[in-house]
Amino acid sequence: MALASRALDLLARIDAGASSEASGDAAPAPEALVDELREVIRGLGRAYYTEGESPVGDTQYDRLFRALQELEAAHPELASGDSPTHRVGGTPLEAFEKVRHPVALLSLGNAFNADELREWYERILKSLADVTDEGVRPALVAELKIDGLALALTYENGRLVRAATRGDGTVGEDVTRNVRTIRQVPLALAGEPPEAVEIRGEAYMKRSTFEELNADLVARGEKPIANPRNGAAGSLRQLDSAITAQRRLSFWAYGVGPTSAPLAATQTETMEWVQGLGLPVPDTRATFGGDDPIAEVAAFCEAWADQRDSLDYEIDGVVVKVDRLDFQAALGFVSNAPRWAIAYKFPAREATTRLLDIEHNVGRTGAIKPLAILEPVGVGGVTVGRATLHNEDYIAERDIRIGDLVVVKRAGDVIPQVVKPLAEARTGEEKPHVMPTVCPSCGSELERLEDDAEWRCVSATCPAQLQRLVEHFVARGAMDIDGMGKKSAHFLVETGLVQSLPDLYRLDQRRDELIALEGFQEKKADRLLAGLEASKSRPLARLLFGLGIRFVGQTVAETLVGAVEDMDALAAATPEALEAVFGIGPETAQSVVEWFAHEDNRQTVADLAALGVNTTRLPEEAPAEGSALLDGRTFVITGTLPSMSRADAKARIVAAGGKVTGSVSKKTDFLLAGEAAGSKLDKAQELGVRVLDEPSLLALLAGDLPLDLPEESEPETATTTPEATADAEAEPLANAETPMPPSSGEGQGSLF
Ligand SMILES: NC(=O)c1ccc[n+]([C@@H]2O[C@H](COP(=O)([O-])OP(=O)(O)OC[C@H]3O[C@@H](n4cnc5c(N)ncnc54)[C@H](O)[C@@H]3O)[C@@H](O)[C@H]2O)c1
Numbered sequence: 215m216a217l218a219s220r221a222l223d224l225l226a227r228i229d230a231g232a233s234s235e236a237s238g239d240a241a242p243a244p245e246a247l248v249d250e251l252r253e254v255i256r257g258l259g260r261a262y263y264t265e266g267e268s269p270v271g272d273t274q275y276d277r278l279f280r281a282l283q284e285l286e287a288a289h290p291e292l293a294s295g296d297s298p299t300h301r302v303g304g305t306p307l308e309a310f311e312k313v314r315h316p317v318a319l320l321s322l323g324n325a326f327n328a329d330e331l332r333e334w335y336e337r338i339l340k341s342l343a344d345v346t347d348e349g350v351r352p353a354l355v356a357e358l359k360i361d362g363l364a365l366a367l368t369y370e371n372g373r374l375v376r377a378a379t380r381g382d383g384t385v386g387e388d389v390t391r392n393v394r395t396i397r398q399v400p401l402a403l404a405g406e407p408p409e410a411v412e413i414r415g416e417a418y419m420k421r422s423t424f425e426e427l428n429a430d431l432v433a434r435g436e437k438p439i440a441n442p443r444n445g446a447a448g449s450l451r452q453l454d455s456a457i458t459a460q461r462r463l464s465f466w467a468y469g470v471g472p473t474s475a476p477l478a479a480t481q482t483e484t485m486e487w488v489q490g491l492g493l494p495v496p497d498t499r500a501t502f503g504g505d506d507p508i509a510e511v512a513a514f515c516e517a518w519a520d521q522r523d524s525l526d527y528e529i530d531g532v533v534v535k536v537d538r539l540d541f542q543a544a545l546g547f548v549s550n551a552p553r554w555a556i557a558y559k560f561p562a563r564e565a566t567t568r569l570l571d572i573e574h575n576v577g578r579t580g581a582i583k584p585l586a587i588l589e590p591v592g593v594g595g596v597t598v599g600r601a602t603l604h605n606e607d608y609i610a611e612r613d614i615r616i617g618d619l620v621v622v623k624r625a626g627d628v629i630p631q632v633v634k635p636l637a638e639a640r641t642g643e644e645k646p647h648v649m650p651t652v653c654p655s656c657g658s659e660l661e662r663l664e665d666d667a668e669w670r671c672v673s674a675t676c677p678a679q680l681q682r683l684v685e686h687f688v689a690r691g692a693m694d695i696d697g698m699g700k701k702s703a704h705f706l707v708e709t710g711l712v713q714s715l716p717d718l719y720r721l722d723q724r725r726d727e728l729i730a731l732e733g734f735q736e737k738k739a740d741r742l743l744a745g746l747e748a749s750k751s752r753p754l755a756r757l758l759f760g761l762g763i764r765f766v767g768q769t770v771a772e773t774l775v776g777a778v779e780d781m782d783a784l785a786a787a788t789p790e791a792l793e794a795v796f797g798i799g800p801e802t803a804q805s806v807v808e809w810f811a812h813e814d815n816r817q818t819v820a821d822l823a824a825l826g827v828n829t830t831r832l833p834e835e836a837p838a839e840g841s842a843l844l845d846g847r848t849f850v851i852t853g854t855l856p857s858m859s860r861a862d863a864k865a866r867i868v869a870a871g872g873k874v875t876g877s878v879s880k881k882t883d884f885l886l887a888g889e890a891a892g893s894k895l896d897k898a899q900e901l902g903v904r905v906l907d908e909p910s911l912l913a914l915l916a917g918d919l920p921l922d923l924p925e926e927s928e929p930e931t932a933t934t935t936p937e938a939t940a941d942a943e944a945e946p947l948a949n950a951e952t953p954m955p956p957s958s959g960e961g962q963g964s965l966f
C-alpha cells in the first residue's frame with residue numbers, strides 16, 4: 215500500500231481505537247501498531263526531509279507522531295532508541311560533505327492548543343522549583359515559527375566559515391557555497407564579533423518570491439514548486455550555487471549555538487546581540503512576564519493564527535521559549551527537543567484525504583461547478599467534506615480522478631480546494647471525471663463557449679439557478695423591489711410560489727397564500743406586492759440587467775438599451791449587430807444572442823411584458839438627441855440584402871440612433887433596398903424617399919456618406935455610378951454622392 219494510504223489508514227484506526235477505548239472495549243494489541251507507526255512515520259520523514267514532499271498534511275503527521283509518543287509512554291517495554299520519537303529530521307544527502315554539529319540541533323515539542331501550552335508551563339514550574347524561589351513565574355518569549363529550513367552558520371573572527379543544515383541533528387550537510395548567495399547572511403559580522411560563534415536560524419523563501427519563481431517555471435514549461443518550504447529546501451540543496459542565487463532565499467536568526475562570547479542573561483538580550491552583529495532578526499518577537507504569561511502567550515498565538523496571511527512568508531506556528539538562559543540550562547533536554555521551548559502549531563492548511571465523488575452544482579449564471587465530495591478531514595482547523603474543483607479543465611490538467619487520495623487546501627477565508635492527486639497512491643480502481651452534458655438540475659443541454667472555462671445551463675427556468683436569479687432580479691441595481699430581500703426570495707422559491715421570474719408578478723393573485731406563509735403577515739405581504747407593482751415601470755436597462763444574462767452587468771445593460779428601443783429589437787439582433795455597438799465585445803454579443811435563442815427565455819420576457827412589466831426603452835434611456843449618428847431618422851427595409859439579414863441591418867440602424875418601421879410613408883427618410891425589393895421600392899420612388907443599398911448603408915454608418923443630400927439633388931452636379939445609371943428612372947441614389955468605402959465594416963465599433 216502506498217505510504218499516504220497507510221498513513222490515513224493508521225489515522226482511522228487510531229481514531230477508532232480512541233472511541234472503542236471510550237466505550238470500554240478492549241484496546242487492540244499495541245506492538246503491531248507501534249511497529250507500523252514507526253515505519254510510516256519514518257517513511258513520511260524521508261519524503262519530507264529528503265525529498266521535500268508532504269504525502270500527508272503536517273497536522274496528520276503530527277497526530278501520528280503524537281499517537282506513537284503516547285503508545286510508547288503507556289508501554290515502556292516497547293521503547294526503542296531508534297524510534298522516530300527519539301530522532302531529529304532526516305539523513306543528510308550523500309552529495310554534500312557532512313558536518314558534525316558540536317552541539318546538536320534539535321526538534322521542538324508541540325502544543326496544539328492553549329491547554330497544552332499551559333500544561334507545558336506547569337511542568338516547567340515544577341522542574342524549576344529546585345532552582346527558583348517559590349512563586350517565581352519565568353517570563354516567556356514568543357517568536358514566529360517560520361516554515362523553512364534550519365541552518366547553523368559558523369563565524370570565526372567575524373568571517374562566515376561554514377553553513378550547515380540540521381540533517382539528523384548531529385550530522386548535517388555542508389551548504390556553505392549555497393548559503394553565501396543568500397543576501398541576508400553577512401559574510402562578515404558587524405560590531406565586535408567574538409572569536410567564534412554559531413548563529414542558528416531559518417532559511418526561507420518569501421511568498422512573493424515563491425509566486426514569481428513558480429510563474430517563471432510554469433512559463434518555461436517546468437513543474438512548479440509545491441510550497442515555499444519545499445522551495446527553500448530544494449534551493450539550498452542545489453549542487454550548483456548559481457541556481458540557489460536565482461532562488462533569492464531569505465534568512466532570519468533565532469538563536470545562538472556554541473560561542474566564545476560570554477552568554478547574555480536572556481533570549482531577548484541574545485537576539486539583540488545577534489542583531490548587533492548584522493544578522494536579520496524578526497521584529498515580531500514579544501516577551502511576556504507577569505503572573506500569567508501563558509494567557510498572554512496564548513493570545514499572541516491566536517492573533518498570529520488569524521493574521522498569518524498578512525505576512526510575506528509562511529509561518530506554521532509560534533515558538534515559545536523560557537527567556538532566562540540560566541533557567542533554560544536548568545531545564546535541559548529530552549531525547550530530541552529542549553524542555554525550555556515548545557512549538558505552538560497552527561492547524562495545517564493542507565491535508566490528504568480520499569475524493570469520494572464529484573458532484574455538479576449550478577450557479578446563478580448557470581455555470582456548472584464541479585464539487586469534490588471528500589472523506590471528511592480536518593484542514594486549517596475545520597472539518598472539510600467538500601471542496602471546489604473549479605472547472606473541467608482544472609480537473610483534467612491535474613488528472614484528478616474519483617477515488618484518488620488528494621491534497622486539500624484551505625487558506626484564510628478562501629473556499630477549500632483540491633490541489634492535486636497523489637498519483638503514486640493509485641490502485642487502478644480510480645475513475646476519470648466526466649462532465650455532464652445536461653444540466654443536473656433541469657436537464658437542459660449544457661453549452662460551453664470558446665474561451666470560457668465553464669459549461670453552462672442557459673435555461674431561464676432552471677430551478678437551481680432560479681433562486682439565485684430571483685435574488686439578483688429583485689436586488690437594488692436591478693428591479694429594486696422594496697420589501698423583498700435575499701431571505702424572502704429564497705422562501706418564495708422554496709415554497710414553490712415562485713417558479714419563474716414572471717411568477718413574481720402573479721403573486722398579487724395569490725395574496726392569501728402569501729399571507730399564509732410563515733413570517734409573511736399582511737403588512738409584509740402588501741409591502742412586497744406594492745414593491746412589485748412599482749417595479750413594473752423600471753427603466754429597460756434595469757430589467758435587462760435583472761435577467762441575469764452572462765456578461766450583462768449594469769453598464770452593459772445601459773449600453774445595449776442605448777442601441778435598441780425594446781426587448782423585441784434586442785431579441786432579434788445578431789451578434790454582428792450587437793458587436794457593432796460601441797462598448798459591446800464579441801463575448802457579450804454572443805452571450806446575449808444565445809440567451810434569446812432559448813425559447814424559455816423569450817417566453818419569460820413575453821410573460822413579463824404581458825404582466826405589465828415595462829419592456830420598452832424609457833425616453834431618458836435613449837441616447838441624447840443629436841448625439842447619435844442617424845439622429846432619429848426613419849428607415850424601412852425591404853428585399854434581400856447581400857451580406858446581412860434584415861434583423862442585423864435593423865439592429866445596426868437602431869444602434870446608430872435610427873428607427874425602423876414597417877411601411878413606407880412620407881415620414882420615411884430612407885428605404886434600405888435589397889434584391890427583389892418589390893412594391894416598397896415603387897412606393898419610395900413615388901414619394902421621393904431616398905433609397906440605399908447595403909454598401910451605402912455601411913458608408914452612412916461609417917460617416918462616409920452624408921445624412922442629408924446637398925440641396926435638392928441637382929442631377930448635373932451628381933456623379934453617378936453604373937448601378938445608379940442602370941436605374942434611369944430612379945431618384946438619384948444616395949450612393950451616387952461619394953465614392954464607395956470598403957464595406958468591410960471597419961470602424962463600425964464606434965457608432966456613437
Ligand atoms: N507532512 C509530512 O508528511 C511531514 C513529515 C515529516 C515532518 N513534517 C513536519 O515537520 C514537523 C517536524 O519537524 P521538525 O522536527 O523540524 O520540528 P519542527 O519543524 O516542528 O520544529 C523545529 C524547527 O523549527 C524551526 N524554527 C522556526 N522558527 C524557530 C524559532 N523562532 N526558534 C526555534 N526554531 C524555529 C527550526 O528550523 C527548527 O529546526 C512536523 O511537526 C510536521 O509539521 C511533516
Ligand SMILES: [Zn+2]
Nearest residue numbers: 653656671676
Ligand atoms: Zn439547468
